[in-house]
Amino acid sequence: MIEHEHFRRYAFLSVLLFVIPALIAVQLIRVRLDPNMAKDFRIIGPLFETEQHLVTPARGQILDRWGNLLAGNRTVYEVSVELKQVKNPQTIALTLKTVLGEDYDEILARASGLKSEGLLNVVLVDNVSQTDIDDLKFVQEQMQAAYGNNNAEGAPSLSGLRFTPHLGRIYPEKTLASNLLGFVGRDSRGYFGIEERYNDLLAGKPKMILVSRDPNRVRENPSVPDGASLVLTLDRAVQQKMEEVIDAAIIETGSSSGTLLVMDPRNGEILALATTPRLDLNEFWQYSDLFSEEAPYNRGISQAYEPGSVFKVLTMASALDDGAVKPETVFVDTGAIEVGGVTIYNWNSGAWGPQDMLGCMQHSLNVCLAWVATQIGANDFYRYLQNFGIGHATGVDMAGEASGRLKIPGDTDWFAADLGTNAFGQGVAATPLQMGTAISAIANHGKMMAPHIVRSVVSEGYQHDIEQRVLGMPVSAETADTLSNLLARSLETESSDALVTGYRVAGKTGTAEIPTPFGYTTNQTNASFVGWGPVDDPRFLVYVWLEKPATSPWGSIVAAPVFRRAVEELVVLINLPPDDVRRQLNGN
Amino acid sequence: MDRLEHLTQSYSQAPWRKQLQIIGVFLLVLVFVALISGIYLNVSARAAKAGRAIQDMQSDIEALGLDIEDRQSELAMILSSRSMEERAIAMDFEVVETDEIVYLTVPGYTERQSVILAPISERVIVKAPVMPPEYTESLFTWIKRQAGQFALFRISEVRP
Numbered sequence: 001m002i003e004h005e006h007f008r009r010y011a012f013l014s015v016l017l018f019v020i021p022a023l024i025a026v027q028l029i030r031v032r033l034d035p036n037m038a039k040d041f042r043i044i045g046p047l048f049e050t051e052q053h054l055v056t057p058a059r060g061q062i063l064d065r066w067g068n069l070l071a072g073n074r075t076v077y078e079v080s081v082e083l084k085q086v087k088n089p090q091t092i093a094l095t096l097k098t099v100l101g102e103d104y105d106e107i108l109a110r111a112s113g114l115k116s117e118g119l120l121n122v123v124l125v126d127n128v129s130q131t132d133i134d135d136l137k138f139v140q141e142q143m144q145a146a147y148g149n150n151n152a153e154g155a156p157s158l159s160g161l162r163f164t165p166h167l168g169r170i171y172p173e174k175t176l177a178s179n180l181l182g183f184v185g186r187d188s189r190g191y192f193g194i195e196e197r198y199n200d201l202l203a204g205k206p207k208m209i210l211v212s213r214d215p216n217r218v219r220e221n222p223s224v225p226d227g228a229s230l231v232l233t234l235d236r237a238v239q240q241k242m243e244e245v246i247d248a249a250i251i252e253t254g255s256s257s258g259t260l261l262v263m264d265p266r267n268g269e270i271l272a273l274a275t276t277p278r279l280d281l282n283e284f285w286q287y288s289d290l291f292s293e294e295a296p297y298n299r300g301i302s303q304a305y306e307p308g309s310v311f312k313v314l315t316m317a318s319a320l321d322d323g324a325v326k327p328e329t330v331f332v333d334t335g336a337i338e339v340g341g342v343t344i345y346n347w348n349s350g351a352w353g354p355q356d357m358l359g360c361m362q363h364s365l366n367v368c369l370a371w372v373a374t375q376i377g378a379n380d381f382y383r384y385l386q387n388f389g390i391g392h393a394t395g396v397d398m399a400g401e402a403s404g405r406l407k408i409p410g411d412t413d414w415f416a417a418d419l420g421t422n423a424f425g426q427g428v429a430a431t432p433l434q435m436g437t438a439i440s441a442i443a444n445h446g447k448m449m450a451p452h453i454v455r456s457v458v459s460e461g462y463q464h465d466i467e468q469r470v471l472g473m474p475v476s477a478e479t480a481d482t483l484s485n486l487l488a489r490s491l492e493t494e495s496s497d498a499l500v501t502g503y504r505v506a507g508k509t510g511t512a513e514i515p516t517p518f519g520y521t522t523n524q525t526n527a528s529f530v531g532w533g534p535v536d537d538p539r540f541l542v543y544v545w546l547e548k549p550a551t552s553p554w555g556s557i558v559a560a561p562v563f564r565r566a567v568e569e570l571v572v573l574i575n576l577p578p579d580d581v582r583r584q585l586n587g588n
Numbered sequence: 589m590d591r592l593e594h595l596t597q598s599y600s601q602a603p604w605r606k607q608l609q610i611i612g613v614f615l616l617v618l619v620f621v622a623l624i625s626g627i628y629l630n631v632s633a634r635a636a637k638a639g640r641a642i643q644d645m646q647s648d649i650e651a652l653g654l655d656i657e658d659r660q661s662e663l664a665m666i667l668s669s670r671s672m673e674e675r676a677i678a679m680d681f682e683v684v685e686t687d688e689i690v691y692l693t694v695p696g697y698t699e700r701q702s703v704i705l706a707p708i709s710e711r712v713i714v715k716a717p718v719m720p721p722e723y724t725e726s727l728f729t730w731i732k733r734q735a736g737q738f739a740l741f742r743i744s745e746v747r748p
Contacts, residue, residue, distance in 0.1 A: 058657060067703030069664035073657040130658075167657055172664035215639025216632070221646070231703055240669045393722075403722075455702060462709035502686070568686055575700075577691040585693050 050210040057204030058167050060227035062181060062194060064236040065455060069172055071181055071195070071281075076168035077133045079125045081111050085160035091143070092124075092161055099135050100125055111160075127168050127186060136163070171281035177239050179275050179298040180398060180453060183284040191284075192297045194230065194453060196399035201228045201457065228459035233269035233452065238262060241569045242274040246544075249562040250276060254550025255527075259299045259432050260566060261543040265440035265532060267468045268449030270396075271540070271574075273300045273433075301396060304404040304429035305545070308512025309347075309364045309555070310530045311425025313439050315373055316361060317483050318384035321475040324375040327357045327486055337367045340416025344370045344424075347511065362490040364509065366424045373423035381419060382408045387474035388438035389448065390430055394471070396451045404430040425512055426520075435530065436543040437471070443506075443532035443541050446473050446480040488535045498531055498560035500567045502578030507531025507563065509555035514548070524548045529559035533567065534579050542566050 031037050062071035079100075081092060089112035096102040102125055110122050128136075140158045147156050169184040182193030190199035204227035211221050246258040262272040275298060277290050296302035319325045335351030337344050346352065346366050352359070360368035373381050385391070391406030406428050407414040421427040430438075433451055441448035450469040457464045475483075487506035491499055498507050510528035513520035527549050532541040542563055549558040570576075577585060601609075665671070722730060 058653065061660075063703060063705075065702045066700075067705070068667070068669075069660065072661040072664055074661045075654045075658050165654055167654065170661045172661060172668045174668075174670070176669060215636045215643055218639040218642045218646075229705065231705065236669055240673075456705075458705045461706055463704060463706040464709045572684065572686060572689065577689075578686075581691045585691060 049214065050212050052208055053211050054206060054208050055224040056166065056188070056206045057224050058226040059169060059184065059188075060202040060204070060229040060458070062202075062230050062232065064232050064234045064239075066236065067231070068236045070177060070232070070234075070236070071169060071171050073167040074170040075130060075165050076126075077128045077130070078123055078164040078166060079128055079133075079136070080121055080123045080162045080164065081160045082121055082162055083111075083160065084120065086111060087157040087159045088154065091156045091158055095136065095139055095158060095161075096124060099139065100128060100132055121162075128163075133163050136161070169281075173236070174280045174282060175278040176236070176243065177234060177273075178278045178281050179300065180234065180270075180273055181281060182297070182399065183279070183281045183287075185284065190399075192400055193398045194232070197397050198228075198230060198454070201459075202230065203227050225460055228457050230454050231456040231458065231463070233264075233271065233455045235271050235573065237573050238570060239272040239274065241573060242272040242566060243278070245562060245566045245569060246274045246276070249544075249546060249558070249565075252551070253527075253546055253558040255546040255548055255558070257295075257299060257547040258562075259543075259545040259547075260562070261300055261432050261436045261541075262566070262570060263436050263440055263451060263541045263543075265443035265449065265538050265541045268437070268440070268451045268471075269455070270451055270453045271570075273298070275299045296402075297400060298398065299432070299545075299547075301398055301401045301431055301433045304402045304431050304434075305526050305547075306426050306429055306512045306515060307435050307528055307545075308425040308510035308526060309366075310435060310439070310508050310510030310528045310543075311428065311430075312361060312364065312369050312423070312510075313442060313483070313487070313508050313530065314385060314388050314390070315369050315376075315381070315423045316357065316486075317388075317442055317475050317479060318381055319372045319376050320357075320483060321479040322376050322380055322384070324377075324380075325357055325372055327482060330354050330356050331360060331368045331371055333360075333365055333367050335367065337370050337420065339370050339374060339420025340418070342417035342420065344420045358486055358490055358493070361487060361508065362494050364424075369423040370420035373419050378409050378416070378419050381423075382406070384474060385422075385428075387472055388441065389434060389471060390428065390438060394434055394437045394451050396433060397454050401433070402431050404428075404434055406430075425510060432543050432545050435528075436541055438474075439530050439543075440532070440541050441472075441474050442480045442483050443538040444480070445477040446475050447477075448472050448474055484532075484535050484538075491531075496556065496560055498529060498563045500533070500564055500571070502580070503533050503567065503571060503576075504535045504579055505531050505533035505567065506535050507560075509560055511553060511555040523553070525553040525555075527553065527555040527557075527559045529555055529563045531563045531567070534576075534582070536579070537582075539574065539576055540567070540570055542570070 031041060058073055061069060061073070063069055079096070081089075086092065089108055092111045093102075093104045093108035096107045097104045107124055110124055140161065143156055143158050171178070171181065171183070180193050182191055182195035182197075184195055185191050188203065190196040190202065195202065204225060207222070207224045209222050209224065212218065242260045242262060246260040249255070250258040257276050259275040260272070261270070263270055277295070279287060279290050291297060316325075320327070332354050333346070333352040335346060335349065344366055347364060352363055352365055352368075355363065355365060355368060357372075359365075360372070376384070385406060386408070391404055391408075393401045393403040395401075406422075407418055418427050437448060437451045440451075448471045450471045452466065452468075454466055456466060484506045487508055488504055490496075491505065491507055496507070496509075498505065498509075508530055510526075510530070512526045512528070513522070514524050514526060515521075525548065527546045529544045530541070532538050544559045544562045544566070546555075546558055546562070552558050571578075576582070725733070
């Protein structure tokens with residue numbers, strides 16, 4: 001009987017040991033033979049072996065030319081709730097309202113009302129600072145100590161609240177160069193300026209990766225490279241000083257806005273671009289309060305305006321290069337000239353008599369320059385202007401550049417009279433950067449360099465320098481040098497407020513009436529000044545634009561002194577000795 | 589017949605001896621399997637421990653990455669132009685005037701160079717074409733891009 005019992009047990013065990021492997025074998029064959037089942041298992045399998053992680057690379061830094069950090073990253077937190085763990089959503093909503101100032105009802109709805117939708121985790125707030133998180137953790141600890149053991153329905157509890165750290169943007173210089181940098185919004189996307197233009201490069205490529213739970217396969221975990229960092233051509237010290245200069249000028253002249261551009265004409269590098277208003281980039285949500293609908297984020301590149309007499313530099317350069325006039329050519333100014341059926345007058349409605357080209361530029365004679373344009377001829381005049389890049393965006397590496405407006409013969413809205421008015425910068429619109437770039441060709445011996453703000457890209461362990469590009473050679477070196485000297489003499493002869501002690505500079509003032517739907521304004525102007533130096537070896541070009549100055553409408557009175565003050569600060573910051581010292585040092 | 593039986597009995601092994609042999613072989617196999625398993629287990633355990641240590645270190649790297657970024661930003665705040673200016677004023681530094689500057693030739697002095705954050709690549713990045721996209725893209729692409737930008741900006745960004 002006992003033997004029989006043993007036999008039964010052995011038989012059962014044997015069958016079991018046979019059946020289980022047999023079933024496994026059958027299942028293996030089934031899986032092998034059924035392609036759909038195999039496919040399903042191939043999908044399901046890794047889900048148990050691995051977990052999905054969205055890796056967002058650290059956004060690249062933005063630094064000035066000397067390595068000062070302009071845009072970096074800091075730890076911010078995502079505050080979320082694990083719905084299964086939430087005991088009292090009212091407490092969570094009340095705490096977030098008190099500590100973070102969030103909307104009670106919205107938080108309450110998120111923290112309590114979505115369990116039915118099968119959600120496990122809900123994000124309540126993002127980009128919360130470390131200080132706020134410390135406060136929240138303190139409240140959480142206090143509440144745990146006070147009510148931790150109280151399991152009664154409705155007892156205060158922050159159970160389920162989670163804090164997940166990640167990187168968010170920070171701008172250590174706050175408002176400095178804000179119009180150039182742009183900002184990163186709540187959606188981690190760059191808006192305006194460099195942040196928008198280089199968004200893809202800075203942000204890197206967020207990647208969903210499968211991280212193996214098996215420690216033996218840790219080497220298989222992919223790494224995601226960080227976003228590239230950018231080294232700018234910008235000089236932080238120069239930018240700060242130029243912002244101070246233009247801010248002071250706006251207050252002093254009662255202007256509605258001001259823009260000050262500093263470029264190196266030899267290579268197109270933008271050393272500073274100060275404009276108003278400026279936003280504290282760490283509080284980018286103030287954007288809509290600070291910028292009204294018509295105010296562009298960066299006037300230097302986004303606002304085209306009629307520049308007025310600074311445009312005469314381009315007209316005179318075209319005429320000299322074309323051979324239409326020579327510096328010694330004499331024009332007898334009778335105080336009026338008719339071009340295309342429209343009579344053009346000088347700024348003071350006066351007649352200046354015989355004037356050579358130096359006199360025409362020095363006294364900024366509209367009549368003379370309109371005559372000069374007619375001597376060039378419409379086709380050649382506009383060909384030159386197009387070669388100077390007027391009417392086209394410069395391609396500067398910042399988002400939001402405007403292209404300006406240049407009407408040319410053949411356009412439906414071009415009239416013969418435009419030849420005369422365009423000659424002195426009315427009826428044509430350009431941004432300060434376009435004007436600066438075009439006139440930098442005169443400073444740089446005829447060669448017009450592409451303006452740019454990014455000097456190098458640091459990516460995956462290497463620094464890649466960005467190629468400097470020549471946009472064109474709109475006039476010959478001889479023409480450019482002749483005009484530079486002519487404009488330097490012009491400033492010296494009139495004892496301009498733009499003159500800088502120790503440095504020979506060339507330049508031109510501009511005062512433009514402002515077009516409105518009802519014609520040009522008579523009492524409001526755009527006052528400008530463009531200048532560069534030292535004339536024999538140009539290292540800087542400074543463009544000043546004051547919008548609607550109240551103290552005086554004239555560029556020579558309000559904008560020229562701003563140029564002088566800017567250059568006086570600039571030469572110290574860029575270590576540029578006065579001309580005689582420089583020549584002496586070079587001679588050694 | 590008895591003799592044959594006696595002979596068979598003489599040359600056949602006792603049952604206990606047979607069992608002992610089987611047990612011996614079984615134990616030998618068992619010891620061998622245990623030895624192999626032990627070695628395998630030891631290696632796997634060490635590998636898993638090392639893997640776990642790597643996972644911990646990777647986690648530390650992530651935490652340190654955040655910490656480094658925080659410290660860099662903190663340093664930049666301390667060294668920001670406004671802070672430096674305030675400190676300079678507090679320490680009674682004076683702004684140098686142009687006519688107070690003396691320029692000297694210092695043999696061997698090289699001009700201040702732009703920052704180099706990494707080895708310079710041989711490859712020079714050629715910038716995007718001078719022509720902005722508006723001049724090269726199709727009308728449809730332009731409208732799509734503008735609409736996308738406008739919608740994104742309006743929806744997600746401009747809010748107090």
